[in-house]
Amino acid sequence: MSSQSGLSCEDVELLVDASGRRVEVGDVTLHVVEAGPEDGELVVLLHGFPECWYAWADYFRPLVEDGYRVVAPDQRGYNLSDRPADVSAYQIDELAGDVVGLVDALGYEKAHIVGHDWGAAVAWWTALHHEDRVRSLTVMNLPHPTVYRRHLLRDPAQQLRSWYMLFAQLPKLPELLAPVGDWAVLERMMRSSSLPGTFSETDMERYRAAWSVPGAYRSMVNWYRALVRDRPRPKRRTVEAPTLIVWGTNDRFLRPKMARESLSYCADGHIRTFEDATHWVQHEEPVAVARAVIEHIDDVWWTPNNTPDEAGYRPV
Template sequence: MVPVKFRYEYQYVNGIMLHVGHLGPDTGEKIFFLHGFPEFSQAWIKQAQFFAEKGYHVIVPDQRGYNLSRKPLHIKDYQLKILVNDIVALIVSVTADPVVIVAHDWGGGVAWVLAQNHPGLIKKLIILNMPHLQVMKNNLRKNPKQMLKSWYAVFFQLGIIPERLCGLFNYKALELAMVKTARPGTFPRDYISALKKSWKQPNGLSGMINWYRAYFRFPVHTGAEIIVPVLLLWGAKDTALSAVMAEQSIGKCRNGKLIVFETATHWLHHEEPEKVSHAIYDFLNG
C-alpha cells in the first residue's frame, strides 16, 4: 500500500478542542480508532489505510491530553466519564447511525465504558489488549502477578516526578518502555520521532499521565454486561497485562469473541497490522 496521511481538522466537542484525523470517503460507514498510552492517532495509520481502501470513513482522534488536542491542567478533567463523553460528542457530531469502535490500551478503557453506557451508539466493538475495566479492577485487588505488572500505574500517582523522569534524555524511558516490550524492529525511527514530538507538546506528559491519576481518584461503575458484539484481540506476550484477563473479559460480554495472537505483544496492531486488520474486517462482515 502507498503511504497515506490523515486529513486533520479540529473539532470542538464536550467543551474541548480535539485534533481529529479522517481518511476514506466521507459517505462511508464510520469506524473510529481510539489510541492508548503513550501513542496518538498516528498509531492506527496501517489499519486506517486498510479500512479506507475498503470504503470506510475512518476517524482517529488525538484523545484529550494527547498530541495536538487540548490538555487541561487539572486531574479532574481526565475522569473516565469525561473521556467517554468526548467520544460520545464526537460520534454524534458526525453521524446519527451506530458506528464501529476499535480501541487499544487506554483507548480500550474508554471504549468499554462507552459500550456499557451508550450501547446505542455502537454497531460493533473491537478491543486490543485492554481488559474489561471490572476485570482489571478485580485483578488489581486479587491477582499478585497483575499487581506487580501494574507497578507503573502506582508510580504515575506521584506528583511531578513521573513527568520529570519520563522527559529525561529525550524521553528515553518512554521510548524504551515501548521498544523493550515489543518485538524487535516493531517501531520505525520516524514513528518514534513523531511520538517524541507529541510528548514535547506543552503539558504533553502530564496530559497523558493524568489519565492514570484520574482513574484511581475518580472511580466509575464498570460492572455492567456489554450487550454490543465484541471482538477482543490479545497479544499473548503482553508484559503489562496478564492474558488471564482476556477470557475473563469475554465473560463480561453477551456476544463476545476472543482471538489470541500467540507471538504478539501489547503492540499487536504494529506487529501484526495485516492480521489485525483482516480479523477486524472479518468480524464486521461475519
C-alpha cells in the same frame, strides 16, 4: 518537524487521502485525522498510552479500501488535542463522552469503536454506558473493566505488572523524568516491551514530537491519576454490542487470562489471540489484526436485514 508542534497527518505518509482538523466534542476540542468516503460507516480508532492518532497509521488504508469512514482522534490531553489542567477532566466518563461527542459532531448515530490499551478502556466504557451509539466494539490488550478491577484488587501477579500506575500518582516527578535524554524512558519502555523492530526510529521521532507538545505529557499521566482517584465502576456489566477481543499473549503489563474472562461479560463476544505478539499487537501484526477488525465489523454491518437497498450504502 518541530518537537513543539506535535504530529499532524501532514507529517506522515498514510497511503490514502487523509486530512486533519480540530472538532468540538463538548467541553474540549479534539484533533482528528480522517479518511474514507463521507457516506461510509464510521470507524473510530482510539489510541492508548503513550501514543496518539499515529498508532493507527497502518489501519487507514485497509479500512478505507473496504469502504469505511475512518477517524482517529488524539484523545484529550494528547498531541494536538485540548489539554485540560484538572485531573478530574480525565475521568473515564469524560473520556467516553468525548467519543460520543465526536460521533455526534461527525453526523453519525452509531460507530464501530476500536481501541488499544487506554483506548480500549475508553471503548469498553463507551459500549457499557452509551450502548445505543456503538455498532460494534473491538478492544486490544485491555480487559473488561470489571475483570481488570478484580485482578488489580486480588491478583498479586497483576498488581506487580501494574506498578507503573502507582508511580504515576507521584506529583510532578513523572513529568520531570520522562523528557530526560530525549524521552529515553518512554522509548526504552516501548522497545523493551515489544518485539524487536516493532518501532522504527522514524516512529519514535514522531512520538517524541507528540510527547514534546507543552503540557501534553502531564495530561497523559493525569489519565492514570484520575483513574486511581475516582476508582470508577461501570453502571452495567454486559456489553451488548458485538465484541471482538484481540490479544497479544506476551503482554508484559497484562495477564492473558483476563482476555478470556472478559468474554463472559459480552453478549456476543469473540477472541482472537496472537501467541507471538505482545501488548503492541496492532503494530506487530498489522495485516492480520486489520483483517480481523474488518471481518468483525463487516459481519456486523452486512447482515440479511441490512441490504444495500435498505441501508443505502454497502462498503465494497
